[in-house]
Amino acid sequence: MKAPYIKKADNSFLDPHAALWNKVGTKRFPLVQTPIMMVQHLSPFMAESTDHGKVNEIECRVAHNGSKLSVYLSWADKTQNDEIRDLDQFIDGVAVMFPFTDSANPITMGDTDNPVNIWMWRADQQDPYDVLAHGYGTSKRRPGKEFGLSVSSVYENGRWYVVFQRALRKGLMTPEQVGFAPNKLSGVSFAVWDGGNNDRSAQKSFSGMWEPLELEA
Amino acid sequence: MKMPKNMIPTKQQLMASDRQVATVIDLNKCMGCQACVVACKNLWTERDDAHHMRWMSVATAPGPLYPRDFEQKGGGYDAKGKAQAGILPTIVDSGDAFTFNHQEVLYGGNSQDKKLEPTSALGGAPKWGYNWEEDQGHGDWPNPYYFYMPRKCNHCTHPACVDACSRNAIYKRKEDGVVLIDQEQCEGHRHCVEACPYKMVFFNPVKQKSEKCIECFPRLDKKIASACNRQCPGRTRAFGYLDDENSLVHKLVEKYKVAIPLHPEYGTTPNVYYVPPMSPQAFDSANELTDEMRIPDSVLEGYFGKDVHRVLAILVAEKSKKKNGGTSQLMDLLISRKWQDRYAEFINHPV
Numbered sequence: 001m002k003a004p005y006i007k008k009a010d011n012s013f014l015d016p017h018a019a020l021w022n023k024v025g026t027k028r029f030p031l032v033q034t035p036i037m038m039v040q041h042l043s044p045f046m047a048e049s050t051d052h053g054k055v056n057e058i059e060c061r062v063a064h065n066g067s068k069l070s071v072y073l074s075w076a077d078k079t080q081n082d083e084i085r086d087l088d089q090f091i092d093g094v095a096v097m098f099p100f101t102d103s104a105n106p107i108t109m110g111d112t113d114n115p116v117n118i119w120m121w122r123a124d125q126q127d128p129y130d131v132l133a134h135g136y137g138t139s140k141r142r143p144g145k146e147f148g149l150s151v152s153s154v155y156e157n158g159r160w161y162v163v164f165q166r167a168l169r170k171g172l173m174t175p176e177q178v179g180f181a182p183n184k185l186s187g188v189s190f191a192v193w194d195g196g197n198n199d200r201s202a203q204k205s206f207s208g209m210w211e212p213l214e215l216e217a
Numbered sequence: 218m219k220m221p222k223n224m225i226p227t228k229q230q231l232m233a234s235d236r237q238v239a240t241v242i243d244l245n246k247c248m249g250c251q252a253c254v255v256a257c258k259n260l261w262t263e264r265d266d267a268h269h270m271r272w273m274s275v276a277t278a279p280g281p282l283y284p285r286d287f288e289q290k291g292g293g294y295d296a297k298g299k300a301q302a303g304i305l306p307t308i309v310d311s312g313d314a315f316t317f318n319h320q321e322v323l324y325g326g327n328s329q330d331k332k333l334e335p336t337s338a339l340g341g342a343p344k345w346g347y348n349w350e351e352d353q354g355h356g357d358w359p360n361p362y363y364f365y366m367p368r369k370c371n372h373c374t375h376p377a378c379v380d381a382c383s384r385n386a387i388y389k390r391k392e393d394g395v396v397l398i399d400q401e402q403c404e405g406h407r408h409c410v411e412a413c414p415y416k417m418v419f420f421n422p423v424k425q426k427s428e429k430c431i432e433c434f435p436r437l438d439k440k441i442a443s444a445c446n447r448q449c450p451g452r453t454r455a456f457g458y459l460d461d462e463n464s465l466v467h468k469l470v471e472k473y474k475v476a477i478p479l480h481p482e483y484g485t486t487p488n489v490y491y492v493p494p495m496s497p498q499a500f501d502s503a504n505e506l507t508d509e510m511r512i513p514d515s516v517l518e519g520y521f522g523k524d525v526h527r528v529l530a531i532l533v534a535e536k537s538k539k540k541n542g543g544t545s546q547l548m549d550l551l552i553s554r555k556w557q558d559r560y561a562e563f564i565n566h567p568v
Binding site for chain 1: 404420
């Protein structure tokens, strides 16, 4: 997937309705149910799940303006779950994952030596999370705001539209964020939680392997 | 940015403890006064985000108990040790958190017309609530029966909640086996709530984290018994280390073997033990007292397993010794005249 350079891809790009988004090519990725038996050691109870991860496709557009990377995501979800009113309810969400190293495995969310960086949005919260993970069960959520990550979302006609935006270069305060640069090849992977389907934690849809991501100069 | 390998604990490490504290509750003496429930609530869950939680509860058995129908909500393990899927209680199952029109009734100037009415946390009239079936029980006249079922976290030796947490946020304290949820690590996914067959983990929808009985561990650290245990006016409670041979819990659980867990078949090895209730004698069709017990064997077996028959035989025999002018060490222990005898080393006063 290529992220074109668009000079005007600034803060206005945070709006999923921004007209310029229509000039960016859309890529569709199939999503599948996570192979939950792989985390049986972390939760044999969670591994009993058979119904999770029913969202089967995500649309993605990416663009940058030399200083900021914007990631536009959209997927079909019949139920808008953006509030927990009862104890058995769950929240819609989406996440984009980037590797720190060439060896990071997206299926395991990295490992001890090969961490991953995740941008995570939840429908009930204004601010996204910037997540650092070293493999299953190790994810550390940090407030996106403190890590220079912004998000906006719209639910319309049975679809979620979410845009993440962050500076290409990692924040000054921490090395625990991936950096991006034109002509440097990276990878990206996606996950979607459907709250109406009780999706949470590893019970989600995901895209599996890394999709190559290249920022055009 | 490499993560040290030892930062990911194994379930075995999380479940390990050097010693285990336990609670014994004598159901022959529980009168359903709810003093334990109030003691707990005042200390830990008298918060706007936790009104629906009763870490300590007392409900009438037989009945749906608390949370409602928890016995039908799955979790725990089967006989082969395989994890069983569970379902989440709703806020209504959890006893709801009513609000009342106090303002309107007391200060609205129309006290003759307005009645005090509860409103459900979900809005509208309540559909169910804590102690909804109070003292309803089972059985037909002239042999109705019920008993009280006080329940709290069992601080299991093999806790399904620890096993279930994909964040490894739940662990047993090394020194006493108390099961705690690390509130920093918890992300509110509720796998623990599904997994606990006793449904004694509660979701906090405001904080979006799960919470449960902490066995008043800050009190334990000062050798003060947990509040529910200490507050019981019915002398039903014993608390202490299971391996402390001088403790009443050890004597009742290990020595006399008259305190047994609720639903041992759930496979988690719980550490709240119950002295099962000897029921009143039943009347026959001519309204004459018989030697039959009013609570059917099958009902008690349903709660405590087949072992309950052995325990009841001991209790009946020991009680009859005492009744006939003899002595019974076991009955003296169960009468428990001094409160200090019930809580082993945990007899400091709360300050």
